Amino acid sequence: MSTSTTNRIVGAPVPRKEGVDKLLGRARYVDDMEREGLWHGATVRSTIPRGFIRSIRFDRRIDWNEFTVVAAADIPGKNHIQLIAADQPCLADGVVNHCDEAILLIAHPDKHKLRQAVAGVAIEYEPLQPVFTIEESERQDVVVWGADNLLKSFLLEKGDVDSGFAAAAHIVEGEYRTGAQEHLYIENNGVIAEWRAETGLTVWGSLQCPFYVHKSLIAVFDLPEDKVRVIQTETGGAFGGKEDYPSMIASHAALLARKSGHPVKIVYDRMEDLAATTKRHPSRVRHRTAVDRDGKLLAMEIDLATDGGAYSTLSSTVLSRATLHAPGPYRCPNVRVRSRSWATNTVPYGAFRGFGAPQACFAIERHMDVIAAQIGMDPVELRRRNFLHDGDTTATEQVMREPVILDKLLDRALTESDFCAKRERFARENAKSRIQRGMGIAAFYHGSGFTGSGERYLDSLAGVDVPSEGNVRVLVSSTEFGQGTNTVLTQIAAETLRLDYHDVTMAPPDTGIIPNSGPTVASRTAMVVGRLIERACLQLIDLLREKAGLNAEYSRDEFFAACERFRAARGELASLVRYQAPPGIHWDDQRYRGEAYPAYAWAIHVAQVAVDTVTYSAEVEEFWAVQEAGRILHPVLAGGQVEGGIAQAIGYALYEKVILQDGHMANSQMTNYIMPTAEDVPPIHVYFEEIPFRHGGCGAKGIGELPHDGPAPAILNAIMNATGVSFTRIPLLPEDLFAEFALRQDAPATRPVEETAAV
Amino acid sequence: MSGAWPTIHFLVNGQSCAVRAPAMKRLLDVLREDLRLTGTKEGCGEGECGSCSVRMNGELVNSCLVPVLQAEGAEIETVEGLARNGELHPLQRAFLECGGAQCGICTPGMLMAATHLLARNPHPSLAEIREGLAGNLCRCTGFVRIFDSVIAAADSTEARADQAAHAR
Numbered sequence: 001m002s003t004s005t006t007n008r009i010v011g012a013p014v015p016r017k018e019g020v021d022k023l024l025g026r027a028r029y030v031d032d033m034e035r036e037g038l039w040h041g042a043t044v045r046s047t048i049p050r051g052f053i054r055s056i057r058f059d060r061r062i063d064w065n066e067f068t069v070v071a072a073a074d075i076p077g078k079n080h081i082q083l084i085a086a087d088q089p090c091l092a093d094g095v096v097n098h099c100d101e102a103i104l105l106i107a108h109p110d111k112h113k114l115r116q117a118v119a120g121v122a123i124e125y126e127p128l129q130p131v132f133t134i135e136e137s138e139r140q141d142v143v144v145w146g147a148d149n150l151l152k153s154f155l156l157e158k159g160d161v162d163s164g165f166a167a168a169a170h171i172v173e174g175e176y177r178t179g180a181q182e183h184l185y186i187e188n189n190g191v192i193a194e195w196r197a198e199t200g201l202t203v204w205g206s207l208q209c210p211f212y213v214h215k216s217l218i219a220v221f222d223l224p225e226d227k228v229r230v231i232q233t234e235t236g237g238a239f240g241g242k243e244d245y246p247s248m249i250a251s252h253a254a255l256l257a258r259k260s261g262h263p264v265k266i267v268y269d270r271m272e273d274l275a276a277t278t279k280r281h282p283s284r285v286r287h288r289t290a291v292d293r294d295g296k297l298l299a300m301e302i303d304l305a306t307d308g309g310a311y312s313t314l315s316s317t318v319l320s321r322a323t324l325h326a327p328g329p330y331r332c333p334n335v336r337v338r339s340r341s342w343a344t345n346t347v348p349y350g351a352f353r354g355f356g357a358p359q360a361c362f363a364i365e366r367h368m369d370v371i372a373a374q375i376g377m378d379p380v381e382l383r384r385r386n387f388l389h390d391g392d393t394t395a396t397e398q399v400m401r402e403p404v405i406l407d408k409l410l411d412r413a414l415t416e417s418d419f420c421a422k423r424e425r426f427a428r429e430n431a432k433s434r435i436q437r438g439m440g441i442a443a444f445y446h447g448s449g450f451t452g453s454g455e456r457y458l459d460s461l462a463g464v465d466v467p468s469e470g471n472v473r474v475l476v477s478s479t480e481f482g483q484g485t486n487t488v489l490t491q492i493a494a495e496t497l498r499l500d501y502h503d504v505t506m507a508p509p510d511t512g513i514i515p516n517s518g519p520t521v522a523s524r525t526a527m528v529v530g531r532l533i534e535r536a537c538l539q540l541i542d543l544l545r546e547k548a549g550l551n552a553e554y555s556r557d558e559f560f561a562a563c564e565r566f567r568a569a570r571g572e573l574a575s576l577v578r579y580q581a582p583p584g585i586h587w588d589d590q591r592y593r594g595e596a597y598p599a600y601a602w603a604i605h606v607a608q609v610a611v612d613t614v615t616y617s618a619e620v621e622e623f624w625a626v627q628e629a630g631r632i633l634h635p636v637l638a639g640g641q642v643e644g645g646i647a648q649a650i651g652y653a654l655y656e657k658v659i660l661q662d663g664h665m666a667n668s669q670m671t672n673y674i675m676p677t678a679e680d681v682p683p684i685h686v687y688f689e690e691i692p693f694r695h696g697g698c699g700a701k702g703i704g705e706l707p708h709d710g711p712a713p714a715i716l717n718a719i720m721n722a723t724g725v726s727f728t729r730i731p732l733l734p735e736d737l738f739a740e741f742a743l744r745q746d747a748p749a750t751r752p753v754e755e756t757a758a759v
Numbered sequence: 760m761s762g763a764w765p766t767i768h769f770l771v772n773g774q775s776c777a778v779r780a781p782a783m784k785r786l787l788d789v790l791r792e793d794l795r796l797t798g799t800k801e802g803c804g805e806g807e808c809g810s811c812s813v814r815m816n817g818e819l820v821n822s823c824l825v826p827v828l829q830a831e832g833a834e835i836e837t838v839e840g841l842a843r844n845g846e847l848h849p850l851q852r853a854f855l856e857c858g859g860a861q862c863g864i865c866t867p868g869m870l871m872a873a874t875h876l877l878a879r880n881p882h883p884s885l886a887e888i889r890e891g892l893a894g895n896l897c898r899c900t901g902f903v904r905i906f907d908s909v910i911a912a913a914d915s916t917e918a919r920a921d922q923a924a925h926a927r
Contacts, residue, residue, distance in 0.1 A: 015855050022863030023851040025798020025838035029864065032797035184898050186802040186810055187864040236800070236864025237898050270803040482862025482899045636858035640904055644861065647901030670807035670896070678892040678902045 010495040010698045013636045017486035017506065018234070030190040030206050030233040035263035038192070039068070040111035041256045042266070044104035044121045045276060046096035049130040049345040049663030050144060053094055053103065059120030067117055068260035070105040075255065077222030081247050081313075082215050087145075088311035088348065090220050090251045096125070097144065098310035098345050099664040100276040102248070107256040107264050130345035130663055134284055134305050137342035144310070145343030151308040152316035152341045154323045156592045158395050159334035164299020168290035172371045176287070176363035177729040178712070180307075180658035181280035181651070183352055184675050185481075187236025189245055189277055190267030193253035200227025201254050206235045207246035209519035210477050214511045216247035217254060232509035235481035239648070240351030242481065243521055244313055245277045274668035278350025279658055281306040281318055281341070285326065285363030290334075295377045297386050299334035300395075302326045304360065308341040309348035315341040318349075320451050322356030324596045325709070327395040328364035329406060329445045330386040335395040346663050351521060353645065354708040357446055358652065362730060365442040365713030370726055379717065380419070383443050384410060396596045401584065403691050406443060406602055409626045412687060413441070413604040417624040422608065423721060430722065436611045437621070438722025442714035443604050447597030448702030449524040452587035455579055455598070462517035462529055463536035463576035464493055465507070466563045472497060473507040474533060475576070476517040478525045480506075483704050484637035485525050491633055492530050492697050496537035499556055515576060523702025526633055527599065530697015532577050540575035582695035599693050599701045603627035605646075605710035608682075609718040616737040618719055620650055620711075624685045627706060631692040631699030638703055642686045645707025650682075651675045653712035657731045769830045771796065772840030782828040786820075787811045789827045790837060798838040798867045802896070809895030812868035812875075813837045819875040819894075838867035841874065850874060850912040859908030861899035869895045873909050882913055 021027040056071075058064055072079050072093035079093055080086040092103045106117050130144070131137050137149045145151065165171060191205035200223055207213055210230040217228045230250070235242060249266055256264040268276070283306045290299040304326055308315035323339040354361075372379035387406040393399050414420065419439050426437040449455050462476045474493050480486040490504040497504070507514055517529045544550035547570070550562040566573050587594040606624040611617075625642050632638045655674045659666045667673045692699025712730050720726045725740055764779045771794060778793045790796045790813070799822060802810035806821040813822045814836040841848040850873050853859065860866040869892065876883055876891035883891060888909050889902075897905060 013856075013858075016858075016860065018863075019855045019860060020847070022860050022866050023847065023854055023870070024842055025796075025867045027863050028797075029800070031801070032791075184896075185862070185864075186808060186896060186898055187800070187862070188802075235862065237862040239898070270805070484861075636904070640858045640861055640900055643901035643903040644899045645901075647903075648898065669805060670803040671805060675896060675898065676901075677894075677896060678889045678905070681902050684901060684903055 008495065009491045009501050010633050011631070011635070013634060014487065014491060014501045016484065017490055018480060027234040029187055029236055030192060030204055031267045033192055033204060033233065035192060035194060037262050039107045039109050039256070039260055039262040039264045040114060041105055041107045041253050041264045042114035042118050043102050043252060044106065044118050045100040046092060046103055047099065048096065048125050048127055049099050050097055051095070051125040051127040053092065053096065053123060054126050055124040056104070057122045062117060062120045066108060068107040068256055070255045070259055074259060075220060078219045080219065081251065082219040083244055083247070083313055084316055085312045088313060090248065098347050099662070100347060102252060105252050105256050107260050107262070132344055132346065132660065132663060134307050134342050137344050138305065144345055149343045150340055151312045151343050152319050154320060154337070154339045154592060156323055156335065156337040156395055158397060161299045161301055161334045161336045164334035165290045167292070168298055169293040170291045170375045171288065172291065172374050173288045174367045174370045175728060176285045176366050178283045178359045178362050179731050180282050180349065181352060181656050182274055182658060182673055183239040183241030184673070185237030185239060185241055188268040188270060188273040189242065189249050190265070191246065191250045191253045192263055192265045193250065193257040194263040195254065195258040202229045202231065203250045203254060204231045204233050205246050205250055206242060207232050208238045208242045208479055208481060208521065210479065210509055210511050211516045212244065212519055213247050213250045217251060220251045221254065229510065229512045232479045235479065238481040239353045240355065240521065241278060243351040243519065245350065270670060271668045274673060275665045276347060278313070278348060280352035281308065281315065281349040281356065281359065283322070283359035285360065287363060287367040289367065289371060291371060291375060295375060295382050295385050297330055297332040300327055300332050302337040304337060304339040306341045306359065307344050307346070307349060309344060309346045311348045313348040314351050315349065317451065318351065318356040321447070322360040324396065324447060324451060325357040325360040326364060328361070328368070329388050329443055329602065331388050331392045332386070332395070337395065346660060353648065354705045355522065357705065357709045358649065358712065361442065361444045361709040362712045365444065365710070366716055366728060369717045369720055373726065380410070380414065380441060387443070394596065396593050398595045402599060402693065404602065405628055405689060405691070409602060409604045409628060409689060410443065413606050413624055413626040416626070416685060416687060417606040417608070419606060426722065434613050436613060436722040438609055438718040438720070440607045440609065440714045440716065440718025440721055441604065442710040442717065444709045445600040445602050446523060446702065446706040446709055448527045448599045448601060449597055450522050452589060452594070452596060455528060456581055458518040458579065460518040460529065460532060460579040461515040461576055462532035463515065463574060464533065464540055465572070465574035466567065469564060470503065470560050472499065472504045474504060475507045475514050476529055476533070477509065477511070477514050478517050478529045479509050479520045483641060484634060485520065487637060488526050488633045489530060489533055492533050493537050495698060496534050497541065497559065498554070499559065503556065523705045526700040527630070527693065527696035527702050528579065530700055531695060532579065534697050535577045536575045539577060543575060598695060599630070601627060601629035601701045601703060601706045603706055603710055605714040607711065607714040607718045609715055609722055611719055611722050611737065613741060616734040616741065618654055618732065618737060620682045620715055622682050623711070625707060626687045626689070628689045628691055629703040629706060630696050630701030631690055632688050633698060633700050638688065639686050641703050642707040643684045646684050646711050647676050647681045649708045649711035650715065653715045653730050654732055657733060765828065767827050767831050769832060770834045772837060778827065780827050783826045785823055786825040786827050786830050787822040790822060796837055796839050800864055800867060802864065807896070809872060810865050810868040812871040812895060814871055814875055819872055836871070838870055841870060849915045850877070850908065853908040853912035853915065857908040857911055858904040859900065865895060865897045869897060869905060873912070876909065877913060877916065881916060883909070
């Protein structure tokens, strides 16, 4: 068992570790940093989506001797950003594949001179025909990537799908689409790079994964590991948007630093960040489902496609998670998921909170309501009849060995939201009101940690050390960007070592100091890395008992006295442990079968919406989220994760639209890319059911991504309940409602409102 | 070039400052670059996100939209001026306790907007808090715990005012 029963620190609302620095305004983000002799860097980007670069000319009115200019030919190592594949160049070399692709880099001591310099570079292109949509890409008339535009595909099969359809009482089909979404972290991407001949390269930056950047810089500069050092600065939001992109901007600043001989800072402004960095993958998901007379799922056939953008980046792993979340939290004997990610000539889509699951969840959870309407069943009842339970198998034939309490979560969500009574009342009131209200629900899971054998490949190393008297440090590459890494990992260490919260600090997030505990992604930090810290602490106690005479029961002072005895006798005191998969975790990458995730977090979301039939605005009036994510390590931080994820997902559903014109983002400003404000976010009610997970840090499972999966379908289901119209695309903006209602003869204001379900 | 720049005098957090800078330099950049008060952040540079919010003569402004010349003779308050004698301001304490800050990048601006709100309306309703903070974007919290923080700070201010009344 991993968890102690005395929770002094775990589960308590201790102050956020770096909170005081943030509140005083003294936390140091990258743009707050200065270096002696600092220069600034800027990027010359492509203005066309696809084509050959024919010439590059420099405006003669500018004295280019003042500037350092870097092109692909200046790259000492490999001209690619090292990720899963190596198809994305660091700087375009002769050809561009999307708008805003980096071609040249320019540095100067005065940042105000850079704008003019960037404008002073004229690039002549020979355009090639671009591809902008999934449909254009899958037609393969124009091939823009590899031999066939196909970045990745998966086939997941269980049972006999055809026989399931043969036995069906109902067959229900639907197609669902989701748009791109921008992370909109309030701190844009930024780094400082410094090059010294003797020590190599040092990069400070706003980033999630120091060792991703480290690996990428090693390839771009052809340097040994110990000549590259990456240090995370305080990071002002990330949400996946600083998972892979920092490798790009870090390489750029580093190339300028090496050539100019000065430290170089590149901090994007908002327009550049929006235009040039990654977004959430757009998707199209087609469902065809066989259902029996009682509403039981007999077979699911799912065709899932994502738009991956111009290079492969993380599209294969996003697609994998989308595939594994596509069938939803339901028991179905026969499932086929065919998924494909297609290349287009847009900025590569990348990691974003949920990582494919929000797209998959939108489709299945909208589709469940469509099935319910078609077969004349209450959508709540339809879900309940098909929920996974303990002992059931998922689409990958993973047996649910841990408790699955969807029924309990659903009951609580219905009670807390007064779902059924409200739905009845709204149906009555809507008949004579311009405001149409409705209630909608979504049920879902989110797999914690890397998919399949991913955690084994990562082979994470983490631990604790005692570098000075009275100070235990947590040694991880897991970073803080608002979600609470610093706080929960020090809580776990303090709890396990039986020390005070203030006795434990975080080692600096510096690849020169910390071991590689893997990237800070995939809702893995509390569960996977937290468990490593817990094991490392238990190992430290054993070590001190064995070598330094620590008693079984000890006080804080006795613990640190033992540490000092150990250090005096043996020098350094540290305890590091490597990842060990929980028992019974087997994954077959070829057949896509087995334990897709070591654990799942589960949730029910309920949305109450109001659609104004005169202004065509759809507003979320109230929201309820009931979830089971293992032990809750910190109630305030966990609640904040859920609320923040829901707000971001309300934006995904109703506000946030990336508009591309010829492959360039046309609304690359906060003025016209609209996220929810303080006036838009409804009251959000958050409830946790806690079942400690034996193999998670002090019982935790992942929580960070889960809340982004459910709101969009819950909201659109509520809109269907309110208006009788089944919308199948997000974002759903007022103009989309206008197009549906105002331009239709039987607009809801002028016709009796249908009830979509028996109540 | 810099010889032609005007010298601009103003108060920042009660301290008088004289800065020689281009007249149209953004107050945000003067605070961050000339005075090294980097608590004030830039999020969008166009007055949408509120991360650069400071108070100027008692008004809440986006310092990215204020040319420094306009600050001549002004009283500026930034996040660095909130804590007094090493003690957190009630709003800072409430943000810490209630989870009002996550990544922290919007926090200085949010604190200034909340300070401004409470200065004008010591006991705002939830609707007034929503409206008062609508110009400040936070992408982490969904605002819920920011509202909680402002309510808690208003309550604690009230409690202290009560105590002061009793003490008299």
